Amino acid sequence: MKQRRWHRRVFTGCANCRRRHVKCDEQTPVCANCTRLGQHCSFDLKFVFSKPPKPKAPQRRCRPAGERPDGDTIQSVLDYAIESYVDTTTDLTLDLHALEDQTQPEYQESHNSFGLERSQPTSSQLATISMPTLPELVQTSVASPLNSNQSRYYQHFLFTVSTYLIIWDTPSNSNPYRMLPSLVSSSGLLQNTMEALGAMHLSSLPQTQDRQVHRNEAINIYTNVVTNLREALSSQRAQPDLELLATCLLLCMFENMSATDASWKVHLLGAGQTLQRMYSPRTGLPYGCGSGGQAAEDMPSLRRFLVSLMSYLDIAASCATGEDPIIPGDYWETLGGGWEYNLGVPTFATVRRPVDRAMAQIRSSWSRIMSIQTDISKFAKAQRSGLEKRQREMIQGDLTYRIRNWHDSAPGVFLQLEYLDNIPSDATDEETEALTAAACVYCYALGCAVYLDRVANRRVGSAAFDMEIKATVDRMMTLIVNFSSGVNQLAMLWPLLTAGIATVDTHQQDLCRSWLGNMTGFGFKHVFRVLDTLEYAWRHMKRYGEVNYEVFDALISSNLVP
Incomplete structure (x- = not known):
């Protein structure tokens, strides 16, 4: 019998492929094996905490050598692959995704996964990123x-x-x-x-x-x-x-x-x-x-x-x-009492500034946008399960109204953006900070309309079919390019991805390439993947006039773009 070639054992893939011990191509939402067998494909993983410890510990059962674990969870696979420290019947489990192969080659930034050239940032470009004054670190003993x-x-x-x-x-x-x-x-x-x-x-x-x-x-x-x-x-x-x-x-x-x-x-x-x-x-x-x-x-x-x-x-x-x-x-x-991540973190502020009120209004507007994004995503899920035309139009109409209501009730700082294509040269530092943050949130608000259209019609390149979407994308590109620089560019990834999916304008596509190419210096792979996703969509639109939305939806679902 021919000896099987040695290979590194991995534990990735969907639950069905892991149970059957076959290689999974890890395509989402359904892998090729589950498609062929007509099975439900699930990558869901459990992260379950223990109940309070019982007075008496259960007896540990010794598993005979070679006996395979029960169940489909990665916890069982890990218990089988690594020496287990607890009884496999415990109700405390942690399903952890398998680690990527340590022997894989280093990711090459000079080319994306579709073989297209990508520009590299220079040392001078990286040097233009302004670094803020660093506060004193919290003194604490390390582990x-x-x-x-x-x-x-x-x-x-x-x-x-x-x-x-x-x-x-x-x-x-x-x-x-x-x-x-x-x-x-x-x-x-x-x-x-x-x-x-x-x-x-x-x-x-x-x-x-x-x-x-x-x-x-x-x-x-x-x-x-x-x-x-x-x-x-x-x-x-x-x-x-x-x-x-x-x-x-x-x-x-x-x-x-x-x-x-x-x-x-x-x-x-x-x-x-x-x-x-x-x-x-x-x-x-x-x-x-x-x-x-x-x-x-x-x-x-x-x-x-x-x-x-x-x-x-x-x-x-x-x-x-x-x-x-x-x-x-x-x-x-x-649970958190308001937005405390970026756009200024008020709890950690050491001094009060005149711009704080405007930033608080911007954070509140951002919170409303996040709620709208969530409901559009729920609409996308309902679309995949099958909605009647009347239901689809009703939900889309309600979401469109909420987006319009956001614009109608937006604070005054957003109204200033309607008359600006660039940050004024005589703007103070605080005015620049407020306008930059407002432009970012406004791009997300505009992006919600484009995202909703893509979900409702399940298509790429919507700007070619809808003049209102085209005008929205044009405004988004203006704000993205002219109101963000340095580290602040990282806040514009989702609006840029959303606008890039919708545009068919070659000039705007070149702007996206240049903008994302210069961002590779930040060292985050999800930035590379945003450009790869857009190149895939643009290439298929150019060659075939359309993109298979099911395939594209699966491609975009694997990249986390905050």
Whole structure:
């Protein structure tokens, strides 16, 4: 018998392929194997916490050698692949997406996945990114002594990655990411996750030397975090607290900034279930006692920030997949007390400024936009399940009315944008900040109309069929190009993706290429994937005059674009 060639064992794929131990192509929403067999394809992964510990521990059952685990969850697969530390019948499970192959070649930024040339940012372009004054870091003891590389990655996260993630990072608004060390406990999960993010981001910067070395370090740290997180949850050492919530959210960001699939979903699901448990009626140990972290009620500022971050990623995922958010409702308002992620973080502000009132109005308007985005995504889900024409027109009409009502009731700062194509040369720093933030939110509001049209008609290139959509896209492109620069460009990704999908204007397509090409210097892979997605759509529109929407919908659903 011919000996099977050695290969690295992986545990990716849908539940059916994992159960059958066959290779899954991981196409969403339905993989090729499930399509051929007519089976329901599910990539859903569970992240379930334990019930309060019982007085008497259950007896551990020794599994005979070679016996395979029961069930379809990745927990069972991990228990079978890794030496299990707990009884497989425990009700505490953590389904973690398998780690990407550590031997895969480094991602090449010079070409996208469709073989099209991509411009590279120069060192001078990277130098134009203005770095804000850094506030003093929260002094806290780290979980364990850091070696030179770990310290470098840790500092890179705190001083560089944090600036890119928060986007609006001004001297008067301390960056909440730099406050995360105050949550670090003896488990080291959060600290190591920050190191992994720092290492991966460092490996993605074009000017970095030994990039593959840093990438391998990032993957090794990430692997250890995932393994330790699983063991901590399995042994009931980890409880739903702020450290666990922050760890899951950063793991989601790690996958999004480094992977080429939808592996970020499992960590976002874990973060959502952690947050829900934090606000559930308490049973058993008080929160924070299990992992050594501080209780949520003791750190309201960081709690509000993490709730807003969760909703920021949750709504972005909902728009990408056309599914319901993990947590229903406007929970960034009900649980977090208002928007606290970017656009100025009021809880962390050290001084009061005249522009604060305008920024508060902008944040409130942003909150309403997020609610509209959520309902459009729910409409997309209903569309896939099959709606009658009358139902579709009724829902679309209601959503259109809500978008129009948003514009009619928008604060005065948005009205100023109607008469501006650029930021005035004589604008003060505070006026520039307010106009930049308002232009960003206004682009999201305009993008909602374009997104709704795409969902309702299930088509790409809508600007060619609807003059109102064309005018909306034209205005979005003007605001995106002229009202954002440096780090603030990262806030415009979703509007640019939405406008790029709708446009058929070759000049606007070239603007998108140039704008995204210059953004590759930020070191985030989801930026590359936005350009790849647009190139795919434009190429098919040029060659065939249309795009298979089912295929395109599956392509876009794997990239998290907040």
